[in-house]
Amino acid sequence: MKEYIYSRNAVYETLRARRRQVYQLLIGEGVQEKGRLNEIIALAKQQKINSERVPRNRLDSIHRQHQGVALQVGDYPYVDLVDILNLAQKRSEAPFVLLLDALQDPQNLGTLLRTAEAVGVHGVVIPLAHTAQVTPAVVNASSGASEHLLI
Structure with missing residues (x-):
């Protein structure tokens, strides 16, 4: 099942951990590429993840506290x-x-x-x-x- 991880730290750490299937990075239109967002974009490029600029209302429909970014991922990889x-x-x-x-x-x-x-x-x-x-x-x-x- 696909779901969206939201907020800059959560998205950054998900990309850094490399444990989940990642489908797409969504970045809000007009969001400035600085700080943590630059690191997120760099990790996404490094991992060859498709990124797309989307209207803020698309991110709002995912979660209201998205901080301008969301990451579409697969299920959490539970272990034994x-x-x-x-x-x-x-x-x-x-x-x-x-x-x-x-x-x-x-x-x-x-x-x-x-x-x-x-x-x-x-x-x-x-x-x-x-x-x-x-x-x-x-x-x-x-x-x-x-x-x-x-x-």
Whole structure:
């Protein structure tokens, strides 16, 4: 399923992580190409991702807090617990895993994922039911940190 990641940090980190299928970069007409947006455009060119200038109302239809940019991507690449444990073993470290259950608010999940990534968690385990999944809102709330975590 295709979805849109929005906001500059979330888009930048998604491109930097290179874990998802990326289909297209949308940039709002009239948005100045400076700072983080320049970095986003450079990464998109480097990865041969099609970019398109679109009217702001097109971005508004994706999310009102788009910050002038959106990235069309495929599903989040979930992993198995064994992949998380293998990462810890590869680094010769004791597994550092965050286990979450019944966490339904995307903002809270995003905040926890951002913190988990900052403190060096090898991965995060969430159940398939009764818990928020990694959606664009979660990616945005995590400032893109979710894209670097094994979940």
